[in-house]
Amino acid sequence: MAAFYGPTGVRTLTYGADKEFTDREPLDSQYARYRLTAEQIVDDIDKLL
Secondary structure, eight states, X not given: OHHHHTXXXXXXXXXXXXXXXXXXXXXXHHHHHTTXXXXXXXXXXXHHO
């Protein structure tokens, strides 16, 4: 999706996570590690603006 907006002035943020076995780690800690909590995403958007 970000590549679609590449030649325009629209700013995009992309998020993702490493491929790993995650069945022994709580989702909340994974979300925090990859900046996927609501607070972290809002913070990233504030920094972008």
